[in-house]
Amino acid sequence: MPRTIRISEEEREELVAEIDPEFPKYTTQIMNTANQNSQGTRPATVGQLNEIIEEYKQEYPNGDFEDWKRFYFDEYDGEESIEEATDKVFEMVVKMREAAEEIDREMVNRWVKDLVLYKTYNGLGRTEEAVLKKLSEEYGVPYELGTAEDESKGIDGYLGDQPVSVKPVTYKQKSRLQEDIQAPIVYYEDYSTTDALKLDLEELDEVLG
Template identity: 50%
Template sequence: MGQMSEIIEEFRQEHPDGTFEDWVKYYKTEHDGDERLEEATETAYPMVEKMRDAFEEIDEEMTHDFLRDLVLFKTYEGFDIQEAILRKLGEMYNEEVTRASAEDESKGIDGYVGDQPVQIKPTTYPDDLQEGIEVPIVTYDENKSNKAMTVNASELSEEMDIEIGDEDD
């Protein structure tokens, strides 16, 4: 199908006011779009068949085991990790930290560093699910083999610096 980000950027440069119909015509004529879609379909369809076959293997017991793991183990472990990261963030910024209420959690907030809401997610959390999150996201990568964790608080740092700067004005 080609490097779509490069192709769409090329299209936008050549056709800044281009419509969806212009884009379809451009991709088909300038980048052999119909042929590329056929090739991509031939490549992807065997994977779809494998997913369908795997999906048919899922039974009630597997569903139960997955939900048990999610509810009992992952939830407990996730809250422990969030708690540890919040404590560390409090130390880093010399601020009190608090866990989010159920109402806050429904808004995508896991806790507060001072008055700043924050969300804590593993680095494996899908980017497309982060789009609606309006608070800084702190990510972590857990290395279970050596019991280490890497934390990225760059979004929070930017927000905290802005707030600190605004208070000085």
Template identity: 45%
Template sequence: MKKKISPDARRSVTFPKYTTQLMNLANQTVKGTIPKMVGQMSELYPEYRRSTEEPSVEGWEKWYLERNPDTIDRATDKICHHIDRLREAIGLIDRDMIRNWVEDLVIFKTYQGLYYQQLILEEIAAERGEPWRLATPEEEAQGVDGYVGDQAYSVKPSTYKSMDRLPETLHGKMVFYRKNAAGELVFEVEE
């Protein structure tokens, strides 16, 4: 079935190229628009809808701002402060720094991550007494890093736990690793 719905007229804001990407990045970092800052929209909007027979963007704006008069400014200030920090950092970036970053990512971090994956899968396999293998490119595209027996594993640095939005969908049992103060590789398999 194909249908069209005509939405209410709304204010349309056009932003210059790349600016929304930078504002989104800053907002993700400082969490300027999380529910704790601006309210739980999935609760507030239905409350607004129950309060009126003629909902509109203007009505929503008035209703929201009456209940949260400083919220937009507080979120804006928080994000703006981080944009200032990004602006300073961007000024430090040159071609040499970018090349060093790409080399670090492609050569060193890739080697380290894949090496750790292999060590961890080997250790799990030895513990379970089963064979192991790395994922095929097709399996890897689905968020699987390897198998021990028939069990799929996704092996990631422990920093993945704190990410708001993962860069990929992960499948299989999760394994998180980190290096401790002594430089040893420590990992945990989530059940």
């Protein structure tokens, strides 16, 4: 099996940056979160950067960082956009700082219990039900959750009269663990950057079309 490694968006920026300003430890994580919450660097504020950089590369194929900065500032009011984004992110940093001051160990303990105990327990079967409900809409048939006996056979529910199994894509990679499931399997995979699911409908399409 080919070996793979992962480079985060933040690390990628650091690896290729021509100017790499140093920030105190943890501050970039806080600012990244503040930026996500405030949407400070969304295209509405700073422009569609992937398109702008392509335009820059066509105009300055041998340009350097200073050329890029000048192009962005001159052609897209970059200084004004950066100031607007800065205001949005800093406002959220202030709010997060105020919220952080309210966090004590007891609150962290409650949060960990909620995450490890309640949310884990409450999430049992929720993914399967969400997938079945989505498939019900996709194929235009009613869905029903499986019984305990069905689950013992690997069947999570029904679309009309058709039994269906819902499994993470890792199950497929493990050759189904030699389990014999007498139903089409819908594999789901988490997108890496969102909470969305990617569904593989190949087996189900064969029987429901």
